[in-house]
Amino acid sequence: xxxxxxxxxxxxxxxxxxxxxxxxxxxxxxxxxxxxxxxxxxxxxxxxxxxxxxxxxxxxxxxxxxxxxxxxxxxxxxxxxxxxxxxxxxxxxxxxxxxxxxxxxxxxxxxxxxxxxxxxxxxxxxxxxxxxxx
Amino acid sequence: xxxxxxxxxxxxxxxxxxxxxxxxxxxxxxxxxxxxxxxxxxxxxxxxxxxxxxxxxxxxxxxxxxxxxxxxxxxxxxxxxxxxxxxxxxxxxxxxxxxxxxxxxxxxxxxxxxxxxxxxxxxxxxxxxxxxxx
Amino acid sequence: xxxxxxxxxxxxxxxxxxxxxxxxxxxxxxxxxxxxxxxxxxxxxxxxxxxxxxxxxxxxxxxxxxxxxxxxxxxxxxxxxxxxxxxxxxxxxxxxxxxxxxxxxxxxxxxxxxxxxxxxxxxxxxxxxxxxxx
Amino acid sequence: xxxxxxxxxxxxxxxxxxxxxxxxxxxxxxxxxxxxxxxxxxxxxxxxxxxxxxxxxxxxxxxxxxxxxxxxxxxxxxxxxxxxxxxxxxxxxxxxxxxxxxxxxxxxxxxxxxxxxxxxxxxxxxxxxxxxxx
Amino acid sequence: xxxxxxxxxxxxxxxxxxxxxxxxxxxxxxxxxxxxxxxxxxxxxxxxxxxxxxxxxxxxxxxxxxxxxxxxxxxxxxxxxxxxxxxxxxxxxxxxxxxxxxxxxxxxxxxxxxxxxxxxxxxxxxxxxxxxxx
Amino acid sequence: xxxxxxxxxxxxxxxxxxxxxxxxxxxxxxxxxxxxxxxxxxxxxxxxxxxxxxxxxxxxxxxxxxxxxxxxxxxxxxxxxxxxxxxxxxxxxxxxxxxxxxxxxxxxxxxxxxxxxxxxxxxxxxxxxxxxxx
Numbered sequence: 188x189x190x191x192x193x194x195x196x197x198x199x200x201x202x203x204x205x206x207x208x209x210x211x212x213x214x215x216x217x218x219x220x221x222x223x224x225x226x227x228x229x230x231x232x233x234x235x236x237x238x239x240x241x242x243x244x245x246x247x248x249x250x251x252x253x254x255x256x257x258x259x260x261x262x263x264x265x266x267x268x269x270x271x272x273x274x275x276x277x278x279x280x281x282x283x284x285x286x287x288x289x290x291x292x293x294x295x296x297x298x299x300x301x302x303x304x305x306x307x308x309x310x311x312x313x314x315x316x317x318x319x320x321x
Numbered sequence: 322x323x324x325x326x327x328x329x330x331x332x333x334x335x336x337x338x339x340x341x342x343x344x345x346x347x348x349x350x351x352x353x354x355x356x357x358x359x360x361x362x363x364x365x366x367x368x369x370x371x372x373x374x375x376x377x378x379x380x381x382x383x384x385x386x387x388x389x390x391x392x393x394x395x396x397x398x399x400x401x402x403x404x405x406x407x408x409x410x411x412x413x414x415x416x417x418x419x420x421x422x423x424x425x426x427x428x429x430x431x432x433x434x435x436x437x438x439x440x441x442x443x444x445x446x447x448x449x450x451x452x453x454x455x
Numbered sequence: 456x457x458x459x460x461x462x463x464x465x466x467x468x469x470x471x472x473x474x475x476x477x478x479x480x481x482x483x484x485x486x487x488x489x490x491x492x493x494x495x496x497x498x499x500x501x502x503x504x505x506x507x508x509x510x511x512x513x514x515x516x517x518x519x520x521x522x523x524x525x526x527x528x529x530x531x532x533x534x535x536x537x538x539x540x541x542x543x544x545x546x547x548x549x550x551x552x553x554x555x556x557x558x559x560x561x562x563x564x565x566x567x568x569x570x571x572x573x574x575x576x577x578x579x580x581x582x583x584x585x586x587x588x589x
Numbered sequence: 590x591x592x593x594x595x596x597x598x599x600x601x602x603x604x605x606x607x608x609x610x611x612x613x614x615x616x617x618x619x620x621x622x623x624x625x626x627x628x629x630x631x632x633x634x635x636x637x638x639x640x641x642x643x644x645x646x647x648x649x650x651x652x653x654x655x656x657x658x659x660x661x662x663x664x665x666x667x668x669x670x671x672x673x674x675x676x677x678x679x680x681x682x683x684x685x686x687x688x689x690x691x692x693x694x695x696x697x698x699x700x701x702x703x704x705x706x707x708x709x710x711x712x713x714x715x716x717x718x719x720x721x722x723x
Numbered sequence: 724x725x726x727x728x729x730x731x732x733x734x735x736x737x738x739x740x741x742x743x744x745x746x747x748x749x750x751x752x753x754x755x756x757x758x759x760x761x762x763x764x765x766x767x768x769x770x771x772x773x774x775x776x777x778x779x780x781x782x783x784x785x786x787x788x789x790x791x792x793x794x795x796x797x798x799x800x801x802x803x804x805x806x807x808x809x810x811x812x813x814x815x816x817x818x819x820x821x822x823x824x825x826x827x828x829x830x831x832x833x834x835x836x837x838x839x840x841x842x843x844x845x846x847x848x849x850x851x852x853x854x855x856x857x
Numbered sequence: 858x859x860x861x862x863x864x865x866x867x868x869x870x871x872x873x874x875x876x877x878x879x880x881x882x883x884x885x886x887x888x889x890x891x892x893x894x895x896x897x898x899x900x901x902x903x904x905x906x907x908x909x910x911x912x913x914x915x916x917x918x919x920x921x922x923x924x925x926x927x928x929x930x931x932x933x934x935x936x937x938x939x940x941x942x943x944x945x946x947x948x949x950x951x952x953x954x955x956x957x958x959x960x961x962x963x964x965x966x967x968x969x970x971x972x973x974x975x976x977x978x979x980x981x982x983x984x985x986x987x988x989x990x991x
Binding site for chain 2: 194196224225242246251252257266268271278290297298305310312313316320321
């Protein structure tokens, strides 16, 4: 069964000028005509579309504290813990586009898995924080 | 109120030879006499202590696909999503010890936060996966 | 691939009298003959079916502290964070049936997203609780 | 800093007759005069107090499908994944009171940890469900 | 043991002009001199501080699709599922300041609890989405 | 839409000797020729494949502290909270293969659901840990 989104995807024709301006900026920034479904769904709340695009555009761009490929890998790690299929798939693709190899993606997932394991052990055993970490 | 762990922390005196061997390897690998509480709590299940230490020792060492400092940042990202106080604190300290700056830690948390935001939007709006990501 | 549930959906013919009594009450309360799959799956544990239906019937009814439509929006918010596809879809439909507009659903998701973002920042940065909130 | 609960704990003196009836039943069922803070907090919503106590009383009692000690271990497993300090501590104590050994609690946490690890690998690598499990 | 935040709280004296501008806007908007720790921790990443404050200021203000008190209750619901102590406490206080009664807060938590219960049942039993919700 | 995994499933022909050795051990241990997709996906990181198989082989075998069927039920409980479709389905099948009845699986899910409910109440109401549990 294919599911529809809970709010309609906004296509170019029905986009308001405010939405269209964001779509134009996405296209210019990414140098592609393709707008993925995430942004078309967000367009139901133009203020949130603007804020979220601006946030990702600034955060994920080259020239900040961390390398763009590394930032995509961190995004994949978070998306994996949150179990967001859409986000795991789209950000794994983005990491690849920015140079991540299969071996790096496999290692990333091994670290995510190990961290999930030790997180639960620290919680389940109620390990007290060592003074040196407090 | 200070909480005790749900299983006793195993000190050096009461460590079995099997546990002592792991503690020795932790000390040798990290070049410090200090064993943090996490390993002392895990020592209640020596097989799990052995497996988990071996796993982290291999995964987090230099010379793999990703840089050691980056691997610690990924660990912090996962620990933040899982809300593990012990792990956020100990792995933020480890990231710093491996060279992470305050600005990099702050940016990491900004990315974790943004990913959590967009993860929920993709889920809440039930955004269909674009064919290009399928 | 379509997945089967892990326990069989109980249809009207195979329902025990105890299950049938709950199905009858669902039909009478909702004024419809339709019983959705959730209740048919729960019917494998009649005591849990009774308790859970009674709980939702009381909690989600008009006449309590919060408006029925608002209660459905809260349900959608929780289901989004827990990433329950079935629940996001069925309770978004219920919120609409009780009067929620597309704009309200979009705003709800923007708030859920923002809360997820700031939740992680408070955790990741280990922000101490201000005395005024303690 | 000690935190107050977000709603007042209801003591015996201020309990309404409806709340008092539940407190009496907790005391009679558990054969102790002690009412732990969880029920005193829930008493702010007497209907929820009644429902929740009735649910746990039925579910966690001897004589159902699973052994009472096993049911407490399952409760600890869920509470660990949800990171509920109160629940990990109180249900680990309950498991012990029903006969769980330190070695069983340690093994439980090793399984919880391993499951968390493999859960994330299945999600992060987007492993397709084998036909035999569909 | 009191924990320090993982990045220093930025006080008024050490705030850069960019941070100071946000602090000033928080004070003006809320009509109070008090800046809570959350914003002081975020100030380590001024761009994120600006974006996050702007987002909350717009989203949580009166005059949008949902009532300000309801929006705070939704925030509390999400923060409860994410187990963010800081956020549960600060947004429960905000909900009260905007008019929420104890009875409404208690009912909110009863709904959050019921939703968490039914979310897991839908997932654990792998309930197929009814066609009417697809 | 069927999704591909984010890393290729490793078939027998393309398996390296190191991967083949693990596949052989899985076949010998389980007394079946069938290797499920999870292991084929993990094979992209042979070290992680070895570690994870060894861990599950040891933990889930007969002869440890808890009964093998109970250990599978605990695995299902964790997988349900983490919302891992693959894991809920495969470990429910494993629990059945080790003797779990439909009634036991239904009761398990009722306990998981109740625990999720009370976990959130303890968190949302910020219930202080009783001294006896501290």
